[in-house]
Amino acid sequence: MTGGPGCSSEVALFGENGPCKVNADGTDTLPNQYSWNNNATVIYIDQPAGTGFSWGSGMDHDEVGVANDMYDFLQQFMKAHPDLAARDFYAFGESYAGHYIPAVTHKIWQNNNALPSGAIKINLKGTSVGNGLTDPEVQYQYYKDMAASTNDHSPLSNATIAGMTKATPGCIKAIQGCETGGSVACLAATESCNLGLLIPYTFTGMNPYDMRIKCAKPPLCYDFSNVGTYLKRPEVLAAIGVDDAHKNWQSCNKLVTIGFELDGDWMKSYQQMIPDQLNAGIKVLIYAGDQE
DSSP states (O other): OOOTTTBOTHHHIIIIISSEEEOTTSSOEEEOTTOGGGTSOOOOOOOSTTSTTOOOSSOOOSHHHHHHHHHHHHHHHHHHOHHHHTSOEEEEEETTHHHHHHHHHHHHHHHHHSOOTTOOOOOEEEEEEESOOSOHHHHGGGHHHHHHTGGGOOSSOHHHHHHHHHHHHHHHHHHHHHHHHHHHHHHHHHHHHHHHHTHHHHTTTBOSSSTTSBOSSTTTTSOOHHHHHHTTOHHHHHHTTOOGGGOOOOSBOHHHHHHHHHHTOTTOOOGGGSHHHHHTTOEEEEEOOSOO
16 A cells, blocks of 8 residues: 555555556556565555555545554455465555554454454555655654765755754644544644655655756656556556546545645554554565665
């Protein structure tokens, strides 16, 4: 699952670790020698509804909705593909999937312990998040330090670093207030923390995913127009079963993003959903980096 919230997993499929990459003009694909499917069967899913090619009668705006819908999807998928149901299952995500992955895998773990009537046990063996937002109270404390120490040459001025240093205690206090203060307090924390600790780095024009280089095309900093071109091809749409009413793919859906922001989901912590899984012997991998 890709993050956002609201960014399509076709970004990961064609831009990161899928079996193929799209050529420059979007007319064809090329094999990806680093694909994860060299070692596993991989499903890339557009979720929540409204992301990528996905659609539905309503959009999720919190992790309860994400977990319920993903569990329902997995049940339907496993029942449709019984040959895959018995295999070891691992859930991976990046960025905002630091929220999604703990919520979804905790739901799987809970239901495996008390299987609902008619449900299939999902053979959950491991869970992983790359560069994810899982515990904002801890992570936002170090945004300034990370931005200020990139390759021993920070793109930030001393004045900007001083401003971020001053903004950090208030940000952390606001995040703490989010845990008990409801969606309004959480939205206020999101706005104040991102203004004080994310926007200053964004204004440098540098890429937050590879902090050695410039951001080529905001907001994702990479040009996915070739993927968009490829995903408009009639034969591609037909092959993946996209109907005419939902064929307009976009890398990220801002309406989905806004829904999670307004509900206050951004600044909530989901690290508390990981220990249960660790204690049950489920493997957990958390990885992060600042260079591609």
